[in-house]
Amino acid sequence: MTRIFIIIGFVILLSVSCKNQNKIHFTPTFTESKETTHEIPKGQEYTFGYLEVLENRDKPEGKKIKLPIYIFKSRSKNPNLDPILYTVGGPGYTSMRASKYMKYYKYLDDRDFILFEQRGTQYAKPSLDCxxxxxxxxxxxxxxxxxxxxxxxxxxxxxxxxxxxxxNEVDLNNYTTNQIAADINDLMNVLGIDEYNLLTMSYSTKIAQVLIRDYPDKIRSVVMDSPLPLEVNYDEESVANLLEALDKLLSDCEKDPDCNDAFPNIKSRFLKYLEEKTKYPLEVIVENPNNGEPETFYLKGKDLINVFTSASTGSVPNIPLEINKILNNDLTSVKKQLQSLFNEPGNGIGIGMRLSVWCAEEYPFNSQEKITNETNKYPEVKGLSPSVFDDGICEIWGVKKVSDIENKAVNSDIPVLLISGEYDEETPVKWATSMSNHLTNSYHLIFKGWKHGPTTNWGNPCAMQTANDFFNNPTRKPNSACLEEIKSPEFKTVE
Structure with missing residues (x-):
């Protein structure tokens, strides 16, 4: 009997071995293309093409997707051999728009620069538009x-x-952060790159965290601009973060003699005003640009706080002045913003990818009780939901919850530079501070008076210069000369 079992066992092993030899394997490819997503200014050397990968890596015989890639050549005659890979935030935004502006990117002074389009975004094939x-x-x-x-x-x-x-045979379950990280790792392997650097911003900092956790071998250094930690449940605290950032800015105004003289007690007056308008909405009449007819809006605190949320870093010095105008019933800026609501609807670029990411990675880890409390907790903006998508939307989207590890902090000794804007309500300073406890070779820089995405502040390229300095020497904290020049904002008190 023993001999029979041995023979049967050998036959089974032989059968399994033959099946494994016949198993289909897929190898990602990069194919150059002359048809680019954008017209690149003359004088910039580059290669453009598509990375082809599996939509579902568990199905090697299944659907293939294509991701556009630019490889911009360094302006240096002797560039460093470790390129930078850059992909933007969202989730759902395209990285390809940056391709037109490479002459402004300081990174090309020292090394090649790879622009990577995430799966499901605008120029990927397919693009998950809604x-x-x-x-x-x-x-x-x-x-x-x-x-x-x-x-x-x-x-x-x-x-x-x-x-x-x-x-259209799109598997919505496979448009997630860990799949995007795997795409980037595939690209490095296909291009034969032994070592590279990562430049990420906002949502794409989650991609960076997955990469340094799952595919660390080729990563030399990482810049995370406006980082979003994996372990944070964004929807549970976004309203609190908004009010904290507003409080910080208005407190700084009150500490500034000129700002405080021009707008005394602006913080308490504005918060009281928001609370009052939440109870008794502000009536605003604007002209519909499509037909010239008057239209009436009724704005609550959650609408009027847009004077802060819509501001960019460049317009930060104007925020107290704009708030004071509203307090004095000068609604010029408010009306201008309201008129934009009459613009024709867009094509929902990247929304499907955004839904897949959010509903698989954020929604399942949320406490709906906390979200309900956050919605009703603050009388100034009562009714302002902290959720990017309501729970009913994610139930409809129907994607699978990712593994619990995607909601846990990443520990790494890879050199990381964390960059924050002092008044960033979307990814607050405290998140990057917390992340630094898990990233043992990290440095954290806070840009005073700036908001979200400091490395894309075209009015002042200091954060970009600082990031590039870090790429050139990731073993020490950047000390760019421009950093000394960044002070608290000089708030404007008159038009």
């Missing part, structure tokens, strides 16, 4: 829209978009 969602946003802003129908409107949009994408 024009249905864009139309719903447009309709929800119309004056005759009943706000009680909002949930139904967006749920229908999510239903139509998900059904259309699935009918």
């Amino acid at each position: 024009p249905e969602w864009a139309k719903a946003v447009y309709e929800s802003n119309l004056l005759d829209f009943d706000s009680s129908d909002a949930d139904s409107l967006f749920q229908k949009a999510a239903t139509f978009c998900s059904e259309r994408l699935r009918e």
Whole structure:
């Protein structure tokens, strides 16, 4: 009997071995193309092409997707051999728009620069666009829209978009951060790059964290601009973060003699005003640019705080002045913003990818009780939901929850530079501070008076210069000369 079992066992092993030899394997490829996503200015050397990878890595015989890639050649005659790979935030934004502006990117002074498009975004094939969602946003802003129908409107949009994408054989479960990280690792292998640097911002800092956790071998250094930690549940605290950032800016105004003289007690007055308008909405009449007819809006605190959230770093010095104008019933800026609501709906570029990421990676880890409390906790902006997408939307989108490890902090000794804007309400300073405890070779720089995305502040390229200095020497904290020149903002007190 023993001999029979041995023979049977050998036959089974032989059969398994033969099956493994016949198993289909897939090798990612990079194919150059003369048809680019954008017209590149003359004088810039580059290679453009598409990385082809599996949509589902568990199905080597399955669908292939294509991701556009630019490889921009360094301006140096003797560039460093470790390129920088850059991909932007969102999730859902395209990285390709940056391709037109490479002459402004200081990184090319020292090394090649790779621009990477994430799967599902605008120029990827496929692109997970949701024009249905864009139309719903447009309709929800119309004056005759009943706000009680909002949930139904967006749920229908999510239903139509998900059904259309699935009918086009898109597997929505495979448009996640860890799949994007695997795409980047595939690209490095295909290009034969032994060592590279990562430049990431906002959402794409999550991609960086997954890369240094799962594929660390080739990574020399990482810059995370406005970092979003894996372990943070964004939706649970976004309203608190907004109010904390506003408090910081208005407190700084009150500490500034000129600002405080021009706008005394502006913080308490503005917060009281927001609370009052939440109870008794502000009536604002604007001209509809499409037909010239007057339209009436009723704005609450959660709407009027847009004077802060819509501001960029360049307009930070104007924020107290703009708030004071609202307090004095000068609604010029408010009306200008309201008129933009009449613009025709877009095509919902990247919304499907955003939904897949958020519904697989953020929504499953949220406490709905905390979100409800956050929505109603602050009388100044009561009713302002902290959620990027309501729970009903993610139920409709129907993607699988990612592994619990995707909601845990990453520990690494790879050199990392964390960059924060002091007034960033989207990815607050405290998040980067917390991350530095897990990244043992990290440095954290806070740009005073700046908001989200310091490395893309075209009015002052100091953060970009600092990031480039770090890439050139990631073993020490950057000490760029421009850093000494960045002080608290000089708030404007008159037009």
